[in-house]
Amino acid sequence: MLSKGDLIAVLDLIDHAQSVGTEEQFHGLMKMAAQLVPIEKTHVSVARLDAGNAIVGTSRRISIDYPDAWLTHYREQGLIRVDPAARLLFRAERPLIWADLRKRYRKASEQAFYNSAHDFGLDQGFSFGARFMRSASASFFSCAGQELTSHQRHVLVIRYLLPHLHASLSKVHLGLLKQVPALTPREIEVLNWLKFGKTNWEVSIQLNVSERAVKFHVENAMRKLNASNRLQAVAIALSQGLIEWG
Amino acid sequence: MLSKGDLIAVLDLIDHAQSVGTEEQFHGLMKMAAQLVPIEKTHVSVARLDAGNAIVGTSRRISIDYPDAWLTHYREQGLIRVDPAARLLFRAERPLIWADLRKRYRKASEQAFYNSAHDFGLDQGFSFGARFMRSASASFFSCAGQELTSHQRHVLVIRYLLPHLHASLSKVHLGLLKQVPALTPREIEVLNWLKFGKTNWEVSIQLNVSERAVKFHVENAMRKLNASNRLQAVAIALSQGLIEWG
DNA sequence: CGCGCACCTGTCCGACCGGACAGGTCCGGC
DNA sequence: GCCGGACCTGTCCGGTCGGACAGGTGCGCG
Incomplete structure (x- = not known):
């Protein structure tokens, strides 16, 4: 005792x-x-x-x-x-x-x-x-x-x-505390669809914008997260808590 | 007190x-x-x-x-x-x-x-x-x-x-406790490279196998994880703890 | 000795992506 | 009023991917 x-x-x-x-x-x-x-x-x-x-x-x-x-x-x-x-x-x-x-x-x-x-x-x-x-x-x-x-x-x-x-x-x-680049709401929204395996075209329908607009946001997110493709961008965003779990 | x-x-x-x-x-x-x-x-x-x-x-x-x-x-x-x-x-x-x-x-x-x-x-x-x-x-x-x-x-x-x-x-x-399909060591290895944004060709060099072999493992992982592309496969594997954080 | 499984390799083709070019609106801050 | 940023749109092209076809070896288990 x-x-x-x-x-x-x-x-x-x-x-x-x-x-x-x-x-x-x-x-x-x-x-x-x-x-x-x-x-x-x-x-x-x-x-x-x-x-x-x-x-x-x-x-x-x-x-x-x-x-x-x-x-x-x-x-x-x-x-x-x-x-x-x-x-x-x-x-x-x-x-x-x-x-x-x-x-x-x-x-x-x-x-x-x-x-x-x-x-x-x-x-x-x-x-x-x-x-x-x-x-x-x-x-x-x-x-x-x-x-x-x-x-x-x-x-x-x-x-x-x-x-x-x-x-x-x-x-x-x-390593909870990290300084990560801020993504715009739209970029986060797009990444959140990407993690479900959606293509540019599919996301464009969800957001009701052109396919090019989706591409635009993905490109910006990749640049900000220093990722070499959209997969790495999503992996980084997930690990940094920028986007949620499906 | x-x-x-x-x-x-x-x-x-x-x-x-x-x-x-x-x-x-x-x-x-x-x-x-x-x-x-x-x-x-x-x-x-x-x-x-x-x-x-x-x-x-x-x-x-x-x-x-x-x-x-x-x-x-x-x-x-x-x-x-x-x-x-x-x-x-x-x-x-x-x-x-x-x-x-x-x-x-x-x-x-x-x-x-x-x-x-x-x-x-x-x-x-x-x-x-x-x-x-x-x-x-x-x-x-x-x-x-x-x-x-x-x-x-x-x-x-x-x-x-x-x-x-x-x-x-x-x-x-x-939701910590989930039953997820088992991936083979090779599949996990490949997914772990994918999350860094590597292409099939780049992974094939790391593993010292053909580009086609990498593709083979990615395809199997996608099927097991019920993912529609490699990005979703990595997102699922990450969220399920099947692969590590970069 | 088959059988399954992990592992590996090849070719083909349509779809998709990444990067480059170009342009535009709207809104808040100096 | 100009500047920057978020947001949106378009075209072009080479590279990559996804899915289908085809094949192979080696190992453990019943």
Whole structure:
């Protein structure tokens, strides 16, 4: 059970996570979390996933005291095929406590994996991963600490916090705040029809103007968005939030 | 200051907000919030915004005991040009407490607006609005209740909760969970080049295959995604998270 | 050993697009 | 009153695309 001070600290950290927008701020956020629960080693990355939630690659790695040697070992030995956490990741909505996994998954290969992790000082800890909205990428948290998951207090705090650390990383990753050129209402209207696969002629009927007029707006939008064709213009407009989802 | 019970209730509601994915679940979430603080009337909608954060239109309205007559009055009289909350909306990250606005904005037209709202029983309450990520839309909350903002406890709870109610509405609006046809790795690869405005010929160089092979994959992707041209295929793939943001 | 599937390649043709040329109206601001 | 911007229209042409025809290899699975 959490004390009142804990509850306030958790709420304030969740509150603070809202305003995180840069990698530096996210780094600070992780350090704040480490003051609340005894996180000693942290490794956060953005994972690209395929349709089956398997990790295709990672980027934007943030490591705080996490043993590089273990990460190298993990990669070189292909331990991702053994690690139970890796299999469950991105499916569970909750942090995966390593101690729980050790109780549940006890095959010989998995036992060897646990022993191997132990050699690198990774006994207590958790993994957390979740897809970013409308993205093939996901967050991937690994945090370890001597007393990190042996107290119910720590586990509760972690369970509360992680979804919001994920949300912060999402904001950082998607780079919410960008300066984009302003499009005229007509240009936006035209792009909104293009995304449905309409041709110049079809849009011209919708807007009750000439086909050339549609072409005119598309050309202007392409120039403003620095796109080399209408497809890229729509892709940029979509990603910048200039036009809506169909 | 919040009691321990309040803190737990707030945290649990924030926790529950994570799992909201449908309009019904969101409706239930709002009702749970109304049990925590004396919200008597609620009106939630999704607002389409232009570049200057002005409301272009609204959709997906959810009203709980909110006076329809007021909404009609508001719209017909164009009170959006008078309402201080409407001006500040989508800029502030925090709920706008009506009582605070009444103290700050005291022009004659605004006083008349307050009196008018009073006639509809809208004295205490707040407005909250925030853009959805990478979208031209935003959430728009209006909640009213007799004792809603006269106690520091209620204001604190509201301040903590609203960002998460917003996040839930965002999930509902963007309709995260969809069943989409699986694309082959090659098809995804090709679409990922198309979004940068590449032509068949340019992609064929990147993939070191013939121009015809690229065309082949694009055709298959279009068929699977039920798109009438490559532009729509990319738009669909982007919106479904099948391919990444450039 | 077929069967399906992913992957790759070719040709043809009508439709569509991108870029260049050219022109016009209407409206708000200096 | 002039200037800039949004908006609209036209023609021409080379390049690209969409859809149809045709074919091929390699791999896993029953």
